[in-house]
Amino acid sequence: MSDSIYDFQMPMSNGEVKEFSDYKGKVLLIVNTASKCGFTPQYDGLQALYKKYKSQGLEILGFPCDQFGHQEPGSDSEIEQFCSLNFNVDFPLFKKSDVNGKNASPLYEFLKTQAPGVLGSKSVKWNFTKFLVNKEGKVMGRYAPKTKPEAIQKDIEALL
Known part of the structure; x- marks a missing residue:
């Protein structure tokens, strides 16, 4: 680990591999996203935060995930197009990945260990966990x- x-x-x-060492010195908000979820309108709030604080060192990283109610059925390019057209998202979107289970991305295994959920639970419960x-x-x-x-704005400001 x-x-x-x-x-x-x-x-x-887009298939390009992103080194997280590129984010040294930045504040990160990492979110598992979905296009067909009741929380999908949060893309507006995420984009507003990104626009407001990007110049001060905030990066928002979106990780589309289809593990919750099949709410992210599209391909990576369809997801990117949806986010751009509907929410003007221009923060980085990563390849669709699992956040729980045996195929969970190593990044999410790390995040869940570092910041367990309610009652120490490790699993991500739904889309738009941040x-x-x-x-x-x-x-x-x-x-x-x-x-x-x-x-979350005040918490972000405290870290910038």
């Missing part, structure tokens, strides 16, 4: 799907 978020690399939706990472790569918090992005 890795000690640092900066040890990871993940494929982006993990906040500070500039040193330490996972500072985990937020429930129903927590709107704007509710």
Whole structure:
């Protein structure tokens, strides 16, 4: 198991592999997303945070996931197009990946270990679970799907 978020690399939706060491010195908000979920309108809030704080060092990383109610059935390019057309998303979207189970991405295994959920539960319960990472790569918090992005704004500002 890795000690640092900066040890990871993940494929982006366009197939390019992103080294997480590129994010050193940035505040990260990592979110598992879905296009057909009741929480999908949170893309608006995520994009607003990204627009407001990107210049101060915030990166929002979207990880589409189809593990919850088959709410992300599309291909990576379809997901990217949906997010761009419907929510003007321009923060990075990664390749669709699992967040739970035997095929869960190593990044999500790390995040869940660093910031367990309610009652110490490791699994991600639904789409739009958010993990906040500070500039040193330490996972500072985990937020429930129903927590709107704007509710995390003060925590983000404290880390910037």
